[in-house]
Amino acid sequence: MVSDRIGTLYGIGVGPGDPELVTVKAANILSRISCVFTASSGANDHSIALKIARSHLRHADATHLPFPMTRDDAVVAQAVLENARRIVSVLKKGEDAAFLTLGDPLTYSTFGRLVPALRGLLPEAKIATIPGITSYHAAAASLDLPLVQEEESLTVLSGATGAERLRDAVMVSDTVVVLKVYRHAARIFATLEQLGLLDHAILVTRCGLEGERIVTDARSLKDGPIPYLSLLIVRASPQAF
Numbered sequence: 001m002v003s004d005r006i007g008t009l010y011g012i013g014v015g016p017g018d019p020e021l022v023t024v025k026a027a028n029i030l031s032r033i034s035c036v037f038t039a040s041s042g043a044n045d046h047s048i049a050l051k052i053a054r055s056h057l058r059h060a061d062a063t064h065l066p067f068p069m070t071r072d073d074a075v076v077a078q079a080v081l082e083n084a085r086r087i088v089s090v091l092k093k094g095e096d097a098a099f100l101t102l103g104d105p106l107t108y109s110t111f112g113r114l115v116p117a118l119r120g121l122l123p124e125a126k127i128a129t130i131p132g133i134t135s136y137h138a139a140a141a142s143l144d145l146p147l148v149q150e151e152e153s154l155t156v157l158s159g160a161t162g163a164e165r166l167r168d169a170v171m172v173s174d175t176v177v178v179l180k181v182y183r184h185a186a187r188i189f190a191t192l193e194q195l196g197l198l199d200h201a202i203l204v205t206r207c208g209l210e211g212e213r214i215v216t217d218a219r220s221l222k223d224g225p226i227p228y229l230s231l232l233i234v235r236a237s238p239q240a241f
């Protein structure tokens, strides 16, 4: 049924793992919302964000939206559009909905692609982004490690294609964070070794989740597989950790 009222879509960052790192604002919305969307890779319906949010939900139905893990832009754009249509059909009924993201919704998240698609389909829809604690802020907290101090600078990189910008980043940043390390970890570690920074790198896996692991000896990781939920914090300035 189409309603006069258009619902609000909340893009909710649920933080990196620990349900206690869900913000009060996010928890309040989750406790009253009845429609929750999460991203799934298409191959399965596994959503870590939903698991994190679960204890805050009271009466919500969760729908997994398939976002194929591919670098084919046309396939991704089609999935974004189809998923945006599904969300729009809820908002048009006057219902509010939440789209859950791991960490922060505007940091390497599908939500960043959904927003323009939703605005195109339903310009009058209200979108409210609820920021979340990012994986790397939680990782730095696990290590009690300042990311930047005083006049220092921080660069956040994607390792999805091998952290091609790593060489440039270490020239201009004191600390470099690399997310999505898992697929091209060997290449990333090789680059760090060439730059003389392998001993300046710390890998954090499953931060705040069961099986959290912190590896300060990055050399020991060079040949092994790296899990999806892993990130690197690299101290690029001469002063190591």
Ligand SMILES: C[S@@+](CC[C@H](N)C(=O)[O-])C[C@H]1O[C@@H](n2cnc3c(N)ncnc32)[C@H](O)[C@@H]1O
Binding pocket: 016, 017, 101, 102, 103, 104, 105, 106, 107, 108, 109, 133, 134, 135, 136, 178, 179, 180, 181, 182, 204, 205, 206, 207, 208, 209, 228, 229, 230, 231
């Ligand atoms: C698609 S990005 C999502 C980033 C997220 N929106 C954020 O704010 O941190 C997925 C990557 O985030 C990092 N990540 C997310 N949660 C993590 C966790 N609990 N522990 C370690 N790395 C995590 C990993 O590098 C993973 O490959």
